[in-house]
Amino acid sequence: METKRSKIGNWFKTSISARMLIVGFILVILLIPLGFVKDLIRERGFRQTEVIQEINQKWGNQVTLYGPIIKIPYKTYKEEKVFDAKSKTYIKTYEDVFHNAYFLPENLTINAQVDTESLERGIYESVVYTSDIELNGSFKGFDFSAEEIPDEDILWNKATVFMKTTNLKGIRNEISIQLDTNKFSLKPQFNDQYMSTLSSGFIKKLKADSILSYSLNIKINGSEQLQFIPVGRETLVRMKSDWHSPSFNGNFLPDDKTKKITKDGFEANWKVLETNRQFGQQFFDRLPDLSAFSFGTDLIIPVDDYQKTQRTSKYGLLIIGLTLLVFLLIQIISKIDIHPFQYLMIGLALVMFYTLLISISEHQNFLKAYLIAGTAVIGLITIYSRTILKHIKFPLLIGGSLSALYAFIFVIIQLENYALLVGSIGLFIILAIIMFASKRIDWGQS
Known part of the structure; x- marks a missing residue:
């Protein structure tokens, strides 16, 4: 029995397919808190609408x-x-x-x-x-x-x-x-x-x-x-x-x-x-x-900060998925063991970005709120990745990738006429980078 469990454990540690399945499962689990955050953003937006309507009714419609x-x-x-x-x-x-x-x-x-x-x-x-x-x-x-x-x-x-x-x-x-x-x-x-x-x-x-x-x-x-x-x-x-x-x-x-x-x-x-x-x-x-x-x-x-936060949250799955994918590629290429619990903690930190963003934007302008929330989350994940990854280059890669990704999302939500065009080009470039980075993987371990 112990031999069978040992074989399963080794398979999860050595098999690329198993790691991808685990990360995919974690990504699906993270959709639950991400959905709660989106509901919170909508609720705050509805509250804003109610208060504005009340103000307007007393002044004049x-x-x-x-x-x-x-x-x-x-x-x-x-x-x-x-x-x-x-x-x-x-x-x-x-x-x-x-x-x-x-x-x-x-x-x-x-x-x-x-x-x-x-x-x-x-x-x-x-x-x-x-x-x-x-x-x-x-x-x-x-x-x-x-x-x-x-x-x-x-x-x-x-x-x-x-x-x-x-x-x-x-x-x-x-x-x-x-x-x-x-x-x-x-x-x-x-x-x-x-x-x-x-x-x-x-x-x-x-x-x-x-x-x-x-x-x-x-x-x-x-x-x-x-x-x-x-x-x-x-x-x-x-x-x-x-x-x-x-x-x-x-x-x-x-x-x-x-x-x-x-x-x-x-x-x-x-x-x-x-x-x-x-x-x-x-x-x-x-x-x-x-x-x-x-x-x-x-x-x-x-400037409607709730609309901007809601637009930002629509890219939540993209940010979480790409970040976990970067960690997965680093794990596969460098042979560093990353526990599923650590993937989960990284994903939850990314979800926290949106609660920080909406709460800070209610008291500061959106740019300042975005910078504070983004800096906090990127800093936390970079420091945390330093504790689980051996070389300093990997945390720097994580920090740089997240900074570029959040900057890219910020640019998209500021645009109106060219948002789809810029977003499509950006996603194409990201896909190209991942495709060529994955060439270094020995898929024979799958």
């Missing part, structure tokens, strides 16, 4: 402005036949049915000054803003001919003007609209599925050929995003901000010739014509949801 729009009621008639028992005939009756017509402005010019600030709660940060928005333009004519509505059935004296916004809570001033010589206060009227509505009192002396100029100012708190819907036949938007990292989004992009982005802020101008959209200037009976045509700016925090 994303802002989309829609309007101004003039609403004019009108009526049609529903014919009904009622049977008269005395005359034994049907008598026609007519019932009034009330509808609304919605007219968009001829011109809409928006000037938005966006002043940002960063709010912190503990280790988390969110960018919020206060925006002074000036809107002006004109309405030109109110034509009901498409619906063949006679003038006497149009309730001109019941016309109102209204605005819609996704963030009623963030408004910081009493909003009044100057409509020609008249001034109307806009008050919350009702809520629909996606926007809150501010509506005025009745507009008097409105006629089919009326031309009305308008102007209004809104001061509003918001977070992350500011957008507008191009309701004007010609919509001009000028946005200026002190934020250095805008992301222009939505259905329309700003003019590249006038767009300026510097470390001190940005300026952007949009021009949207009726022909650029897929809707007209008037709607009858129902105002559709036009939020799909919104455009504007995201005010993003460019």
Whole structure:
């Protein structure tokens, strides 16, 4: 029995295949703590999202402005036949049915000054803003001919003007609209599925050929995003901000010739014509949801340490696998005996890199956290390998290999457009090095 155990033990010590099986098994085992670390990174990222959402809700959420729009009621008639028992005939009756017509402005010019600030709660940060928005333009004519509505059935004296916004809570001033010589206060009227509505009192002396100029100012708190819907036949938007990292989004992009982005802020101008959209200037009976045509700016925090840590952890299996492979090649070539427990300790040290990285990055910038975590882990493994490997050249090889590998991963996660290209080239070079290094192995021992 002891002879059989001795033969098995010698086989594990002398067989290359056995060593590869053991290292492969250890690598599979290390996937368990590595998975726990990835879950921890996701959990911390979700926590960051929750805290930022809470900050934003108290300050003011994303802002989309829609309007101004003039609403004019009108009526049609529903014919009904009622049977008269005395005359034994049907008598026609007519019932009034009330509808609304919605007219968009001829011109809409928006000037938005966006002043940002960063709010912190503990280790988390969110960018919020206060925006002074000036809107002006004109309405030109109110034509009901498409619906063949006679003038006497149009309730001109019941016309109102209204605005819609996704963030009623963030408004910081009493909003009044100057409509020609008249001034109307806009008050919350009702809520629909996606926007809150501010509506005025009745507009008097409105006629089919009326031309009305308008102007209004809104001061509003918001977070992350500011957008507008191009309701004007010609919509001009000028946005200026002190934020250095805008992301222009939505259905329309700003003019590249006038767009300026510097470390001190940005300026952007949009021009949207009726022909650029897929809707007209008037709607009858129902105002559709036009939020799909919104455009504007995201005010993003460019460095998200949790995203970078998560991207780094995706290369965890690669780093652990390559490091254990280097130790295995050294063991095979130099005939040095490395115990499976020592492989396991080296693998766990590599897993610890990610917990160090995420914990330090919550209090320092990502570069400093990466340097500290990488230096600690590389130093630990290099010193530990000195105790199990005979020659100083092997620990130096381990330290140099890990340093190059971590530097390579850091470069990849900083790239966006060229990450796949650089990563593919790097992996090709690593594979070539391993292939030629393995030529020195006597595979007859397998």
